[in-house]
Amino acid sequence: MKSMCTGTSATCPQPAAKPNMTLCSLGTRVCLNGECSRSLCVLHGLEQCDCPGENKKEKCHMCCQQRGNPNTCASTTSSVLSMYFKGQRVALVPGSPCHKNQGYCDHFQTCRLLDADGPIARLKNSFLNLREFDDVADWMKAHWWAILLGILGVSAVMAGTVCLFGHTLESVDREETTH
Template structure:
């Protein structure tokens, strides 16, 4: 028979794309605790179901140190039966309700009872030597439930109690039950003035907190003073309080000292004439009544250079 791909099953040959014949005795599934090995039969690409071992065959046997972990029995090829079935007993829990002051280590031991009678529940350590078990009996695996599902076994084989409600549920029941709410309402009615003072104090505190954060938070606004450091506030807290009252009094330069900041004139060459500052008023020529004869001082600067040059030439000659 032909098969299309080895992905169809382990009994499809990758070389010939045919079923692996039974005469080749190719093992496709190994032996387990509750089943025998299986070989290809030449009729299917899938591995045939293995034959199960006899019921009540011990399985899932393991140890941790000197402790024997819970054994089980094979039932119809599956490791699902309790070891108690080997002695015609039923598995049970050792509980702290039936046995007061029981050791937590004892609660993590496998126990068996007669039928459905809980009063006959005994640990396997009590009859271990009678049935051929190691001394100390069989312990439950870490994480297994114990004390009738009221706890779990830890890695030290001690039963740890589990709170069904949990801490959050207990806190909710404590804060929001009717008695607590009624008590709070009565206290507010009797001490209303204290509630009012606490509200005012809270508002003042939040205002101071916000202002303090504003002083210590950097800002990209150039008009605001630089942010203070927390170390400076711890060393000089009064300076921070003063700055919170008047944030613009801590500026730098003449503006921060209260004086007007000096203004610079325009750059060289800006204005009506080169080398002069433009003061906003446009330059104008002198009136027509002004002349070189009646106001020689106005023209002295303009012609002073030529007169001086004439005097120097005359003196040189």
């Protein structure tokens, strides 16, 4: 007799593994030895491949090929694989790698390419165009005039603020002493 997890003890028996080749991970993988570890392509004697073409939506489709033959790589929607998938599109799970592991599939089933530099470097490069320079010192030497204009502009704003508010405060002080 199998024991059941009743909730009255701190431990429960291990659940039985699903049979091999049972669909898992939203129908994109199959179970093998109790783990959801193999591609759906294995179920049909094929192997998963990176979808050909440049379409970012298609990069997040399941694509299969004959074992060891990359020239046969095709989407599950293609007529080549219609005998296995009947033209049905199998979308990769969000977070799956795509585009030769250079991106990931998002929740909208679109392949998003990764930027190795990261968002901070991308901002720095877009505003300062530092790709041409080795470091900030070189940029400052090349753009000394922009730095000088910035300093003069900030100085002018500060001087204008002091003159404006200094004059206003002076007239307020005079009014208070006359009353």
